[in-house]
Amino acid sequence: MRSEGVTREERVYMASHRCHDVDFVMKRWRGVARKAGMRVDDLDGANQSTILALSNSGEGSDGGLYLSAGIHGDEPAAVQGLLQWAEENIPFLQNHPVIIFPCLNPWGLVNNMRGDEQGRDLNRCFDQPEIEVIAWVRHIIEGCTFKIAACLHEDFDAKGVYVYELARRGENMGEALLKKLERTIPRHRGRVDGRDSRNGVMRRTRGLKQIVEEIGGMPEAGHLFLHHARTALTFETPSEYSLYRRVQCHVRFLNGLADIARRAAE
Ligand SMILES: [Zn+2]
Structure with a gap:
């Protein structure tokens, strides 16, 4: 932590x-959808709260953003950051x-657990369409291509963002995205899960199959990169920092994506 202390706002x-109040979170999202004129799809799981998807373009839409959070329930700043960003950016959501x-894992959010109610890490299951929520996500994005997919996460072991x-070669x-938020929480230095990072960026243009084998299943970002997105980003904030700052970092990351x-739409 930095030494400035805690602001009043914080x-x-x-x-x-x-x-961790998932009903309150989803209620606010329905408000976002109403204001931005977005379509809402929902999945009523047997043992869990409704899972929502908000979209504003038809099937096969080209070049937009895919944003997701909360596939790990013990990473609340990602869920809060995405919600706060959306509430502050209704005009963007109306026009892009x-x-x-x-x-994606409301049971996990309520219970502050990484996995779902059956203990599965859904972020290793994107190659398992027999899992209801995975099949549902894959169905909703069928035929879509995205300029950028961003999956928002937190990491208990990290010392920074x-x-x-x-990404594709040369892109x-x-x-640049980390630059916009490193004053709120500094970048992680050194290795992550035994792999080198460069200034907090772990970049791959190929070799995804090997990663999937190493981590034991297909992550959301991997599925998106293989089938839907030119670039797929997984952004992580360190869980030991203040929730307030972690949320701010997710908001700033999303502002950078927007x-x-x-610029791409100009
Ligand atoms: Zn995570």
Whole structure:
């Protein structure tokens, strides 16, 4: 932590957030959808709260953003950051193609658990369409291509922010995105899961099959990079920092993505 201490705004936030209250989160998302004129799809799981998808473009839409959070339930800043960003960016959502999965593991969020109610790590299951939520996500994005897919996460072991960047050769944005938020939380230095990072960016243009074998299953970003997205980013904030700052970092990361989308649309 930095030494400046806690601001008033931060103190108010920490005293009033309801970051594991999934019904409250989903209610606010329905408000976002109403204001932005977005379509809402939902999946009613047997043992869990409704899972939502918000979108504003038809099937086969080209070049938009894919944003998701909360596939790991013990990573609340990702869910809160995506929600806060959306509430602050209704005009962007009205004018740019985007699909949002606000919280893919609501049971996990309520129970502060990484896995789902059956203990599965859903972020290693994107090659298992027999799992209901995986089949549902894959169905919703069928035929879509995205300029950027971003999956928002947190890491209990990290000392700073970092990003996994799956990208085509010659295309990169991870470095520039981290630059916009490293004053809130510094970049992670050194290795992540035994792999080298460069200034907090872990970049791959190929070799995904080997990664999938090493980590024991297909992650969301891997599926997106293989089938739907030119670039697939997994952004991580370190869990030991203040929730307030972690949320700010996710908001800033998303602002950076929105800037890239705006520039591409010009
Ligand atoms: Zn995660």
